[in-house]
Amino acid sequence: MSVEKTQQVLELLKQYKQDHIINFMNTLNDEEKELLENQILSIDFNQLTELYDSTKRKCEIKESKIEAIQYFDKQKLGNSKKMQLDDLGERIVSTGKYAVVTMAGGQGSRLEHPGPKGTFRLDVYGKGKYLFEILIDNLKEANKKYGVVIPWYIMTSKENHEETKNFLEKHAYFGYDRNSVILFQQGELPLIDYNGKLLIGKNKLIKLASDGNGGTFTSLRTTGALADMKERGIEWVFIGGVDNVLLKMVDTTLLGLAIEQKVEIASKSIPKANPQEKVGVFCKMNGHPKVIEYTELPEKMAEEVTSDGELKYGESHIMCNLFTIDAVEKISKEPLMYHQAKKKNSYLDETGREIIPQEANAYKFEAFIFDAFPFFDNIAILRGKREEDFAPVKNKEGVDSPKTAKELYEKYWN
Numbered sequence: 001m002s003v004e005k006t007q008q009v010l011e012l013l014k015q016y017k018q019d020h021i022i023n024f025m026n027t028l029n030d031e032e033k034e035l036l037e038n039q040i041l042s043i044d045f046n047q048l049t050e051l052y053d054s055t056k057r058k059c060e061i062k063e064s065k066i067e068a069i070q071y072f073d074k075q076k077l078g079n080s081k082k083m084q085l086d087d088l089g090e091r092i093v094s095t096g097k098y099a100v101v102t103m104a105g106g107q108g109s110r111l112e113h114p115g116p117k118g119t120f121r122l123d124v125y126g127k128g129k130y131l132f133e134i135l136i137d138n139l140k141e142a143n144k145k146y147g148v149v150i151p152w153y154i155m156t157s158k159e160n161h162e163e164t165k166n167f168l169e170k171h172a173y174f175g176y177d178r179n180s181v182i183l184f185q186q187g188e189l190p191l192i193d194y195n196g197k198l199l200i201g202k203n204k205l206i207k208l209a210s211d212g213n214g215g216t217f218t219s220l221r222t223t224g225a226l227a228d229m230k231e232r233g234i235e236w237v238f239i240g241g242v243d244n245v246l247l248k249m250v251d252t253t254l255l256g257l258a259i260e261q262k263v264e265i266a267s268k269s270i271p272k273a274n275p276q277e278k279v280g281v282f283c284k285m286n287g288h289p290k291v292i293e294y295t296e297l298p299e300k301m302a303e304e305v306t307s308d309g310e311l312k313y314g315e316s317h318i319m320c321n322l323f324t325i326d327a328v329e330k331i332s333k334e335p336l337m338y339h340q341a342k343k344k345n346s347y348l349d350e351t352g353r354e355i356i357p358q359e360a361n362a363y364k365f366e367a368f369i370f371d372a373f374p375f376f377d378n379i380a381i382l383r384g385k386r387e388e389d390f391a392p393v394k395n396k397e398g399v400d401s402p403k404t405a406k407e408l409y410e411k412y413w414n
């Protein structure tokens, strides 16, 4: 261990007011200290300071620049239009030009399941089904219908990669073609507590967490997954979450709509249940498509209704998105802004004692997938139906919980 390196680390920690880590270092042996020092030197403290400062700023939206967005309602398309769109979509899927990405790098902190969220077993039909299994069922159904094997890319985090891989291997990929499942890892950022202090994890290193589902694009490129897609001749990429048990990953109507509208991005929405529902909604901001998070949507706008009585900003984003491969590449080279999420995270205190908080205690910085939408002039939005398209497993209990997802899933598949 070099004295200069230790000195450099101490200076950094002092400069950025992380003295608690200096104290913690006194509890470590030489080997542990060296690992921690190396990690500290890899942290971008300037970025971290900027991120912490951003938690103090109030997010303001200038209403005058915002308009409602146009969408197509799947229920109102009519049979012949729907068939025409399906045909356009089918031509892509059945010729092997369609890939699916599942974002499974989240912490799933609200669900409190000890493991990657995809390994959560939803109690359906008595015997239960894992969330990954439910997604695979959906893909297998599409493969059968279109006579292909859709390549499935799963984004994991450093935290859950091994466990995800072992789980899928243990279950023999639930019968999916092993060569068509590609796991890739997303990037990470340090967590900081409400006073801007870094947290120390059980492994005696600074606690890091995945950098949000917006990290998908860059990770696809930097891990080589995007190059793999190109080699396979992929033209359209579906990107969705791991935790919506009614997610339709291969919707040819949505794909057909995107092709017909000559756009590079498309998204399935559902009508917002009520002005207070905790979902992001679509709008046009300065002429570009955008999703405003529920935390950032002013109450007045959330309640605004159109002349036909519908919420003006009522198209909810449900993590059901389509991109051309060129769009994925373009976004992967653009920096996305970070949002802060308050999360419950255990940590070691200065003496090395583990503290398990009862409430959220730290900021996790996350890029959001939908912040990529404003890079485009247009998006095709297809309004689906809540009972057909949206049954998320987010919370341990109450709304969007295993209980509500089970009910919706069983009702849909009865």
Ligand code: UTP
Pocket (backbone or CB within 6 Å): 103, 104, 105, 106, 107, 108, 109, 110, 111, 117, 155, 186, 209, 210, 211, 212, 213, 240, 241, 242, 243, 319, 366, 394
């Ligand atoms: P959420 O934002 O709901 O987060 O993720 P979460 O991790 O599942 O749950 P909480 O908030 O900690 O309780 C929406 C989707 O984005 C993925 C999740 O795995 C989920 O499919 N995601 C989220 C990532 O892949 N990486 C991230 O860094 C964050």
